[in-house]
Amino acid sequence: MQNKPVVIVLDKNENSRKVLMSFLQDFDLIENIEVYEDYDRGFENIKKQNGEAIVIVDITDIDSDEFIEKVRLHASKLIITSTDYSTNTIVKALRMGAKEFLPKPIIKNDLLRTISSLINNDYSEVYSQSKIITVYSNKGGIGKTTLAINLAKELEKVTKCKVALIDLNLQLGDVSTFLNLNPTFDVSYVIKNFINKDEEIFLKAFERYKDSLLYILSDPTYIEQAESISPQDITKLFNELKKVFSYIVVDMSSNIDENSLKILDLSDLVLFTTIVNVPAIRNAQRCLTLFNSRRYPKDKVKIIVNRYIESDDIKIEDIENTLGEKIYWRIPNNYFTIMEAINKGICVSEINSNSNIANNFRDLAAKISDDIIEKTVMQYRV
Ligand SMILES: Nc1ncnc2c1ncn2[C@@H]1O[C@H](COP(=O)(O)OP(=O)(O)OP(=O)(O)O)[C@@H](O)[C@H]1O
Ligand SMILES: [Mg+2]
Numbered sequence: 001m002q003n004k005p006v007v008i009v010l011d012k013n014e015n016s017r018k019v020l021m022s023f024l025q026d027f028d029l030i031e032n033i034e035v036y037e038d039y040d041r042g043f044e045n046i047k048k049q050n051g052e053a054i055v056i057v058d059i060t061d062i063d064s065d066e067f068i069e070k071v072r073l074h075a076s077k078l079i080i081t082s083t084d085y086s087t088n089t090i091v092k093a094l095r096m097g098a099k100e101f102l103p104k105p106i107i108k109n110d111l112l113r114t115i116s117s118l119i120n121n122d123y124s125e126v127y128s129q130s131k132i133i134t135v136y137s138n139k140g141g142i143g144k145t146t147l148a149i150n151l152a153k154e155l156e157k158v159t160k161c162k163v164a165l166i167d168l169n170l171q172l173g174d175v176s177t178f179l180n181l182n183p184t185f186d187v188s189y190v191i192k193n194f195i196n197k198d199e200e201i202f203l204k205a206f207e208r209y210k211d212s213l214l215y216i217l218s219d220p221t222y223i224e225q226a227e228s229i230s231p232q233d234i235t236k237l238f239n240e241l242k243k244v245f246s247y248i249v250v251d252m253s254s255n256i257d258e259n260s261l262k263i264l265d266l267s268d269l270v271l272f273t274t275i276v277n278v279p280a281i282r283n284a285q286r287c288l289t290l291f292n293s294r295r296y297p298k299d300k301v302k303i304i305v306n307r308y309i310e311s312d313d314i315k316i317e318d319i320e321n322t323l324g325e326k327i328y329w330r331i332p333n334n335y336f337t338i339m340e341a342i343n344k345g346i347c348v349s350e351i352n353s354n355s356n357i358a359n360n361f362r363d364l365a366a367k368i369s370d371d372i373i374e375k376t377v378m379q380y381r382v
Contacts, residue, residue, distance in 0.1 A: 122370025154365035161246035170226035182346020302328035
């Protein structure tokens with residue numbers, strides 16, 4: 001049986017320290033409870049626990065960001081509390097790596113449920129849920145692969161969660177070329193041989209990007225292997241991926257066939273990518289009509305304008321009027337940085353982390369993860 005964990009509470013309010021203490025004392029899954037008014041002293045203790053302790057930090061009266069970032073490095077099982085439970089505060093707490101946010105006054109059952117799920121490593125109860133984010137366009141050469149790769153890398157950096165990048169452009173995948181990888185396994189091999197394995201074994205099927213939390217699965221080596229993949233296989237693969245990764249970023253072809261439709265149907269978020277020219281926008285219109293006919297929820301599809309140039313004749317408002325949808329994000333045109341990244345087989349942020357395009361991908365990743373957390377928080381609140 002695993003050791004019972006220590007719970008460390010940091011709270012400046014005397015009354016709530018007493019209340020928390022009384023709640024936690026009734027809980028026999030815990031070894032010891034240590035309560036601090038002085039956050040620096042509490043932090044010294046957290047550092048000694050080798051990441052094993054359950055840490056509860058109240059952020060009501062503290063200027064939280066820097067302190068929480070520090071705590072997070074030494075405590076993976078972090079619960080944040082506050083009397084301010086606006087959506088902004090909750091999203092911020094979860095962004096900083098808290099496993100759960102508990103509004104004050106704390107309800108005993110909520111506290112005990114959260115601690116049980118942290119002890120059992122069962123995060124199904126807490127906010128973090130796996131999401132499939134697919135980059136799609138029904139036109140080729142629009143920047144899907146570029147976006148998928150750089151978004152996946154930035155999501156991993158911003159969220160510090162495990163992210164998978166899956167190349168489901170089954171016949172003409174570019175991910176391994178763009179990242180200069182020589183993968184041992186590919187999508188079709190994983191579907192045949194790596195389903196229902198332990199996490200440790202499953203992860204071996206992926207190429208890990210430079211020791212980061214980004215794991216990559218490439219397209220099949222031979223066209224015949226790609227042809228043998230069915231929509232049922234896609235479902236099977238996604239179910240496995242969801243057990244292990246917080247974010248699954250999918251690159252795919254611009255075809256509309258039964259596999260593509262399966263990928264799009266199963267995605268939580270479709271980043272529909274276009275560029276600013278009349279044929280691309282006409283195509284976008286057709287594709288949005290298709291999504292409508294498949295009754296995708298309203299905020300499932302987000303429109304991204306790639307290679308955006310401020311001085312373009314066609315303005316963002318013109319595109320929005322034509323499509324009848326808001327543009328979610330614009331990615332600037334920066335051919336040289338992107339080509340340099342592709343030629344060197346690395347991500348854009350590794351060429352120049354201050355370039356307009358690197359900043360743009362980082363901000364997009366932050367926005368997407370915030371939007372996902374916010375949506376999940378709202379669902380919990382209903
Ligand atoms: N924001 C950008 N600024 C400048 N060039 C870009 C930008 N995004 C993509 N490109 C260029 O566009 C070209 C096509 O990009 P990419 O291969 O990512 O598109 P794709 O939609 O995946 O294509 P395919 O349909 O062939 O899979 C690449 O040469 C890339 O350098
Ligand atoms: Mg591509």
